[in-house]
Amino acid sequence: RKEVEQDPGPFNVPEGATVAFNCTYSNSASQSFFWYRQDCRKEPKLLMSVYSSGNEDGRFTAQLNRASQYISLLIRDSKLSDSATYLCVVNKGGSYIPTFGRGTSLIVHP
Amino acid sequence: NAGVTQTPKFQVLKTGQSMTLQCAQDMNHNSMYWYRQDPGMGLRLIYYSASEGTTDKGEVPNGYNVSRLNKREFSLRLESAAPSQTSVYFCASSEKGAANYGYTFGSGTRLTVV
Secondary structure (H helix, E strand, O other): OOOOOOOOOOOEOOOOEEEEEEEEEOOOEEEEEEEEEEEEOEEEEEEEEEOOOOEEEEEEEEEEOOOOOOEEEOOOOOOOOHOOEEEEEEEEEEOOOOEEOOOEEEEEEE | OOOOEEEOEEEEEEOOOEEEEEEEEOOOOOOEEEEEEOOOOOOEEEEOOOOOOOOEOOOOOOEEEEEOOOEEEEEEEOOOOOOOHHHHEEEEHHHOOOOOOEHHHHHEEEEOOO
């Protein structure tokens, strides 16, 4: 089993839709979790950290389920500009090395 | 605030040539990283530097060397380029290595080896 797994998609949704991505991780010692966004031919950029209690930033909600070892990202009221690849990142406690998922591609169409 | 700056942005090399990719950050971050990204493979760690004066191999270090010149700068050297090293290279940095601070990436170097 890969350390961090994501459904590559693509998820093809209309504007205004709600879409959710999951990311599973295998190392139970993982302590830090992030969602990154990567636009075509650009660098990854931090979208949001994922906290144990869950967190929300506008239309984006991130949640962590330690028991089942996955994190999720929910995007409400999708915009055309949300089209990108979403990478989940997991860090083991005390480790300097993040583990990146391969990303989930989202395409929002009119 | 420039963040992480990589140079060059594009490069074409002939097989066997050498080159150094430069990376500098102005955020006073302790840890720096070099990744390569290939279609369908995601980001793969080449080398990292947990703090100034230390470097360690990542997942795919063969064919590369690094130098942590000072706290700001972390360079990646290809001694004898091969077509398999055609890729997009990203440098990244972070505060305290991980915690809840996340990672900041440079804009990337697109390298083609012919």
